[in-house]
Amino acid sequence: MDIVTMENVTKVYGENETRVWGLHDVSLTIKQGEIVSVVGASGSGKSTLLHVMGGVDTPTSGKIVVDGKDITKLNDEQMAVFRRRKIGFVFQAYHLIPVLSVEENITMPILLDHRKPDKEYVEHIMEMLGLQDRRKHLPNQLSGGQQQRTAIARALANQPSLILADEPTGALDSKNGNEVIALLQNSVKQLNQTLVLITHNIDLAREADRIIKIADGEIVEA
């Protein structure tokens, strides 16, 4: 089953002379349960690809279907609902809410969807990511690796259709980075999730089911 289908997606920044191609006529499909790596030089458009796929940025033209829904037709409110139900983001800079504890950060997407957190499930992902002892800590009391693990747990909390990770190890040293990636891939496999992972690390990229190479906003090798 295809979880993501992109057809002729183009993203253009600026106008006329200052026009920059973010994405140029990109088409791809990603299957349920797949782990896909996206590689490419900086500025090649890989982040843009992730953003339009996750509904935080809108393409200039083209069609994006995620879990059976054409997200290019959604308004702001519908897009917010889509993001919190279908997408789990993991960023390079962690992006945790600084005033909330680990546990509160993890359950936030569930609360934003006006639902009660499933305690057992939340407990399970915290255990999987080794965060049980840190549940009451604030983000600034955690190491980088722990913060990123919290961000991963948060991305998994709502059992989304698609996990999008934008260089999740970029701010970590290689030991911590490898650990985090291992945990991420493990969790995704265990929970039968789909993962799209942007990385510079070619070793990490090779562990994925498939590698997509991007240059100048175009897919050069899939």
Next chain:
Amino acid sequence: MGWIWHLCYANMKQRGIRTGLTVLGVVIGIISIVSLLAIGLGVKDEMLNMAGVEGNVTEIRVLGVTDGNRKDRMLTDRKLQAFAELEGVVGVYPVITIDTIIEYENYTGWWSIEGVPKEYLEGIPVKNEPQGEASQRKPELLVGNQSAYFMYNEVTDVSYAETHEDEEWDFTGDTVQVQLGWEPDSPSGRLTIANMTDKDSYYVYCDIDLLKQYLRQMADGGAIHGQPVNENGENYNEWIYTSVIIDAESIDQVDGLVKDLQDMGYQVESNKEMVDYVQKTVKVLQIILGGIGMIALIVAVIGIGNTMTTAVYDRINEIGILKVLGTDPEELLYLFLLESGILGGLGGLIGILISYGVTELGINILAVKLMELPKDTNLAIIPWWLAVAAFLFAIVLGILAGFFPARWASKLRPIDAVQK
């Protein structure tokens, strides 16, 4: 919605110092405006009290004719009945005023003794607890606490008030030699001073029935002192009053009653003009005080606005995260409005509580003492409606101050917010 409260609480707690300073700004604004308005309100009551030095502000005094033979203009018991039937009248009290010369120690005084009905007499606040039963034979005097200004030393021509400047004038229990009228051969007798008035007054009061009895006694069968006579040099066969005090139901009815009585042909005195003047003066004072308080409050509002704007800029990243996580734009707006509303409300609440302290301790006790006003003077009053209004006002201003930053936050594109 639960998460909004929680995140709001977590934010204010984590950013304790900033929250505290913003609340402090509102507190100061609210204290200024509430205290100044409280003074405006208190001073009004106090000035109205002062305007009523020689009687209540709802009192009207009708002056009658007491000599010649214009019987129709004289105030008799029958006229009193007519006054009682006028609309808005709650009390009618006849008064007989006798101008007297009194001797007290080596002072000579010019006192106006007013005979008033017992129920009116009992309504006048007195300085001392009454001792024993009042005499039923002779009138006892209730002396105005300012009467000392009308008592002079025969030799030095200095008033009792001046020579006894540092004392509280209290003649209670003493007797004075009272001469009815200023002619040298006027009848004279000794009367007891039963008490002093507690409010400022130049009058000397006594029971009108006892005064009538006393005047008749002193006349010894001849013409009664102070009462008019007919062509034959005899008194009329009923009492003629010097004046009548009419008590109106409320201050708003005074004007109408004054007009009615003037139409009936009487000369009328009331405190209404004074009251009007006081009210006008107070209104100006209130506008000035309120204006100063308003400036303080505006400064506080700018403070909240500034805090909320900074809060939004500070938290662009957090806003971005919330947006990426899929927060409804509307709920994001509520989050910030709730926060600024709480800041305003909290400041308002603390401000009102402190205002009560400031007005009670600072103004009604300390300032009153420094200005040497009577102890129970209330220069500042905070009625319940002022407290409630100030609280709601603080919340509304807080929300308004937070509105524009909040709207801006809710409209940010998630990707811009995260990347900034």
